[in-house]
Amino acid sequence: MALAICLLFDPPSDRVVRDLWSRLETAGVHTMATHTHGHHHPHLSYAVLRSWDLSRVQATLAGLSDAGPFTMSFHGTLAFPRGRAALAPAISADLARRQQQVVSAVVETGADLHRNYRPGGWVPHVSVATSAPGARLATVATAIADILPLTLNVDRAALVDSSTGETWPLAHIP
Template identity: 65%
Template sequence: MSQAMGVALAVCLLFDRRTDRLIRELWARLEGKGIRTLESHTHGRHRPHLSYAVLLEWDFVVVRAAVEDLPDKGGFDVSFQGTVAFPRGRVALAPAVAADVAARQEAVAGAVIESGGMLHRHYAPGRWVPHVSVATRATGAGLAVVVKEVADVLPLTGTVDRAALIDSSTGETWPLPGIP
């Protein structure tokens, strides 16, 4: 089992080049306005992503095998319609997801739990709030800046074209053979 304070392993959906570029451009605009984003957060190797599951404890080999055993459901489009603000100034793009995507997330969460991994409570079946992180600490006036910048690029349609396991402490990425 691996675990550490502030360290997590995530099952992430990654975007095609266009969507990745558009989100990175949003990060850069916000950084230019003094708002911290994933571009400058921790190790600086973050990529735009939508997390299916975030694990606080895991056995990497077992979790990887469990997720790789899930059927490849293929890529899909995501429609970003708004902003969601979480506690402590975390702000994200809010995607509308099809029922099939919510079912996929529950299957991933179930596989991770069955593998002995401990999910972060916000990724437990029935508790997932799909989001793509934008700002890491935007409060007060900064929150208004983020919401305006996001509103200026919406609506935005993106494409999920691959999946990976990502270590949040280092940015190390292990591509998955399919998209659960």
């Protein structure tokens, strides 16, 4: 069980990622569309917490300034262990600063931050495939390459319980 602080996309951007998931599922590649509880949203996680106090995390994030909506550019594919693959975004100094601010704030609540989200170790990504080993990885890379370059619009943020899909929208985008 984990709690993620997620950036979410506007409806047209969300649709682009869901269409990619659908094309890959049709090709026999498991994606976030069918992973675990099946309620996943296309997203980019600022942080993933392994333990937390929900009300403290919510209050802390509510106290951060609103950094507003923004666009993200994607230019490649990331391949992770165990057949996981993702869209690779260009990382602006602003995005890195936002992520560091969120991480610092939630760690101060006593939350246990997953090691992959520590500043300097964070690999920003939008998850696509959850199981694409070997030859299937070529299918994923081709499907992603077919839609690149890609610009997605971040228009909101939320806390998401990864085990259930339960979502708590944030009032603004930190």
